[in-house]
Amino acid sequence: MSAIQLPFNTDEILAGLKPWVECESPTFDASAVNRMMDLAAYDLAAAGAVIERIPGRMGFGGSVRARFPHTDMGKPGVLISGHLDTVHPVGTLAQNPWRVEGNHCYGPGIQDMKAGCYMAVEAMRHIAMAGLQTPLPVTILFTPDEEVGTPSTRDLIEMEARKNRYVLVPEPTDPKCGAVTGRYAIARFKLRTSGRASHAGWALKDGRPAIHGMARKIIEIEAMSSEDCTFSVGVIHAGQWVNCVADSCEIEVLSMAKRQHDLDAGVQKMLALAGEANDIQTEVWRTYTRPVWEADEGTLALFEIGKSVAADIGFVLTHGSAGGGSDGNFTGALGIPTLDSIGARGAGLHTPNEHIFIDSLTERSRFMAGLLMRLGGQG
Template sequence: MSMDPLKLPFDADEMLAGLRPWIECESPTHDAAAVDRMMDLAAYDLAQMAQVERIPGRLGFGGSVRARFPHPKAGEPGVLILGHMDTVHPVGTLAKLPFRREGDICYGPGIMDMKGGNYAATEALRQLIRAGMETPLPVTVLFTPDEEVGTPSTRELIEAEAARNKYVLVPEPARDDGGAVIGRYAIARFNLMTKGRPSHAGARLSEGRSAIALMARKLLEIEAMTGEDCTFSVGVIHGGQWVNCVSSLCEGQSLSMAKTQKDLDDGVARMMALAGEENGVEFRITRGVTRPVWEPDHPGTMAMFEMAREIAAELGFELTGSSSGGGSDGNFTGAMGIPTLDSLGVRGKGLHTLTEHIEVASLPERGKLMAAMMMRLT
């Protein structure tokens, strides 16, 4: 059946109605049961079109969903749609940030990052199947549970699935100008710990050695290392239990980002060199998960980007492409050298905040973009 995928009847209102249950199923990364409930909803929607597998979670995280769509070339390298269903918003955020539409925008936890894009990709497949249009290559969808904390439990699963495929489409939210991502910076995470000596803060203050005081000094030292080549930030701190006790333990987490692997390696070395002991307080640093640099200008990725640009022009907008800070699971597939196009998802603002929202019109726009990509990739 020769039909233009850009003329398929994508409907913003219908898409929003289908997306709503996904948004109202809160799924913060660290709540495995909540993430699994979200995976159930996605599995139900995908099972109407594809062979669906539920892959159990590990390391305390939720599970994944993999859907393989029927195709004469099933099993041959095809197109992988890669998305995460975890969000940064704790359960209960809906009370402060309910699903609500105000004219051209719609609010909700995780609607931009990245349930909106995942839903647009799912709808793209639904529209193609309904119209009887067969993609040149087989399509697989993989939704994972732990991207927001650096993908500690599913990196191998993602890499194994990507290795079986020819192309990877990642419906992470679009860049501010609606653009796509063709490369991403490297990211390293660090776990920080200071161990002090407790004492009564009133009667025996001088006998104690404060873990919090050293962590505070180290935090300033770490953030002062930020430069053009490599950034450093401390995003989590927990310390102390009693105000009348000199703190014996303080823990934190830090993140570092660089445009090249060499700059990241240098940054990691500078970070690790901060460990040691000061004034009877020990400062320990251990490496957390890392995202490798996904270098831009890969020929396969650039060819995909050119195709996406042509489709966007037919849809009436100019699609830009650039390297981006902020990691995604596209880092892994891009670093493997598999042509990857990221940030094909919805337009919006306020991701990771209590104003997170999308432009409703971007749901059909991105659905059409991804449907056309799947029809043209060979």
């Protein structure tokens, strides 16, 4: 039996995926993420993997590393890298509960990227149940902090990737079945304006409103966006009482560019915003950066293998560079052949309407299994 003929079953995949989606795991809730890692560790162990739990740090949850038994275990093989944290706070499940409506299945984090991660486990489970062995040893690494830039596990991912010949990232694919073979560079920033507090009623003129100062900065920041480098303000924190002039305001900014030198220039523009004007001090920090990943010969050769597997299954796999960061930025930038966004098809990414297309579940599970059996061999 070839890998693409393995008996994947949509209802079985949905039944296994449901507990993952219903275990809400927002990045900043380490306990919730660890509960999700427990579920994943159990399913990985049930699929035959040797499990290692890696403690979290920097206030984030832990990671799970799963190595599948192989005659060449310990030699360079295939790394499947995914994250189990989501952008959705605990309680989102009440707004977007697990439900099946036609070809759509809904739930927080189902598209980004619990479905893709679960299908990787399902692929390895079916390979083992069929008595097959992948040509190369397979490691699955699930991490807890991708949605905030992977601050606590970047070195873990990079070191694991260096031990392997290929990296597969089951981030969600687009409806046209496009894989990602390159990603834009990304930088994150925090800004703080500091003014002077006063009573907003009887001493308004004595204050120096940090919110007003920051509002000017926000307009300035977003006006810097161009085709080469974009800037977006996504988080604002300021004030506690409407009858007080706020003396502090903080924002978070995301910048993205197709080329590294454009991002580097954007970083300098952001850092140049620091200073003082109208008795309001502005401070700027760069926080986390994802390097640009441009497809090289190794990644393009890996894509051709994936394209061949997809053709055997019956769909056309396309590819290209994409915005939006992933841990493929890190592995691809290291020069390790990486194929990204090969997870479930769906829509509503990062919104209360997030869902997957159910008909992609067996298709993408079969694709993952076929790819794992093709890499390093003739399967």
